[in-house]
Amino acid sequence: MRQVLLLNASYEPLTTLPLRRAVCLVLRDKAEVVHHDSTGAVLRSASTVMEVPSVIRLRRYVRIPFRTRVPLTRAALMRRDNFRCAYCGHRAETIDHVIPRSRGGKHVWENCVASCGPCNHRKADRLLEELGWVLRVTPQVPRGAHWRLIGITDDSDPQWAPYVTQYAA
Structure with missing residues (x-):
């Protein structure tokens, strides 16, 4: 699905959204x-013809509350781990808790990793020590304002570059 970059009234990038929401x-x-x-x-309706937007800007400023921690979402976790399994390095499709929740593990950044289906199934509710596995990287909390821009990837629309570069560092 085509994504559109949403800017605040101050031209600060907020997020990406689906084309349908942007048009609305x-x-x-x-x-x-x-x-x-x-x-x-172009998009056509019975009474309107509109060019497809790539970047839109809100007419009114939206205050974004300061957060000390980036919220843990599936998209952010996959992006943090580069869509790679923390156990074998193959393409990740699922999220796994390093210390299983059934054994008191929390649903926090430091305990969650991206995982491929087979590794997630093999690990089940066991600890890494029980399997003799090691994590390829230690899970950490991502830091920085650019983590709000989840939909932005290296192959995103080049027209977004002037708005995103200062935040994606």
């Missing part, structure tokens, strides 16, 4: 289009 914000006059899609694609 623009049609309701809650946002304005900053850049159109570079392919020149």
Whole structure:
């Protein structure tokens, strides 16, 4: 699904959202289009023709509360681990708790890793020591403002670069 970069009224990047949500914000006059899609694609309805947006900006400023910790979400965890299994290095599809929740493990950044299906199934509710496994990297809490921009990857729309580069460092 096509993603659109959402900017605050101050041009600070907030997040990415699906094209459908972005179009709704623009049609309701809650946002304005900053850049159109570079392919020149258009959306048509019975009464309106609209160029597909690539970057939109909210008309009113939205205050983002300061958070000391980045919220733990599936997308953020997969991005932190680069979509790689923490046990074998293959492509990850699931999330695993290093210390299983059934054994008192918490659902926190330091205890969660991305995992492939076979490794997650083999590990089940056992500890790493019981299996003789080692983590490829120690799970840590991600830091920095750029973790709010979950949808931004290296192959994202090049038109986003002027808005994202200062936050993705």
